[in-house]
């Protein structure tokens with residue numbers, strides 16, 4: 001096999017910068033054919049992936065694998081590069097995508113049972129012999145007609161506000177205190193976040209309105225927010241997406257919600273709504289932050305269509 005590795009050295013609060021030389025040494029030691037490409041800015045992995053796929057088209061390699069080495073954001077961008085390239089090259093063989101988790105949250109790795117230690121994860125990639133088609137999420141902005149994909153989740157509300165506030169924190173890229181920025185953002189959002197109105201439309205059923213939503217997360221995986229099992233039965237092997245809506249909880253309900261998450265019983269709570277669908281539509285009237293795979297989308301209203309998609313992944 002020949003591995004084309006997209007490396008985000010900033011992932012994991014710059015932890016990846018220290019890990020990459022070890023990964024490179026191991027690959028050289030094992031005489032693995034590999035080509036590293038380093039991301040230089042936010043969004044660069046999309047471009048690098050498209051460049052790699054163009055190169056592979058000029059000189060076909062039937063045994064090529066693209067590895068995203070970083071966090072969920074790097075995987076997200078690498079997938080986007082693949083999807084954009086194949087949108088213009090529909091009939092070409094799709095190069096499978098592998099993930100080496102060296103970021104912070106690594107919800108994708110957790111869900112797919114990819115080891116969180118790089119040595120074990122690399123061993124699994126090198127031992128893998130066939131691709132598996134995984135389910136993904138596809139979103140369309142119905143206002144400006146732009147679209148994209150998510151491997152993990154698309155969240156509007158509380159989770160996205162936390163991502164936004166944590167990203168602004170000066171501690172964010174600190175290897176030791178990075179997690180602090182996240183928890184500080186959680187505390188701030190708990191104190192200040194205001195519920196919002198959301199309409200959900202599922203083909204074949206009547207539209208539902210929630211006047212005081214707190215969290216509206218559509219997920220392809222059980223986990224979000226770095227290991228929180230929000231949708232315990234969600235699976236990237238099933239052609240469906242889980243939508244979880246949490247109505248603005250009181251302090252007691254919040255404590256109940258958090259405790260029930262640990263017991264995996266939170267979906268039975270009265271103020272939590274759960275849908276499992278192939279396609280759904282979400283409209284919001286109030287501007288709120290959004291996040292896709294942990295990357296922030298800014299603060300605005302939403303009119304989106306979410307549906308399933310797929311891509312070959314180099315995983316067991």
Ligand SMILES: Nc1ncnc2c1ncn2[C@@H]1O[C@H](COP(=O)(O)OP(=O)(O)OP(=O)(O)O)[C@@H](O)[C@H]1O
Nearest residue numbers: 011012039040042043071072073074103104105106
């Ligand atoms: N050279 C770079 N300089 C600055 N930012 C970069 C660079 N390369 C990539 N990025 C950005 O780094 C961000 C974080 O990457 P990523 O999500 O992979 O790691 P993480 O946040 O540590 O992990 P996770 O998402 O799993 O918590 C992404 O938004 C990506 O676009």
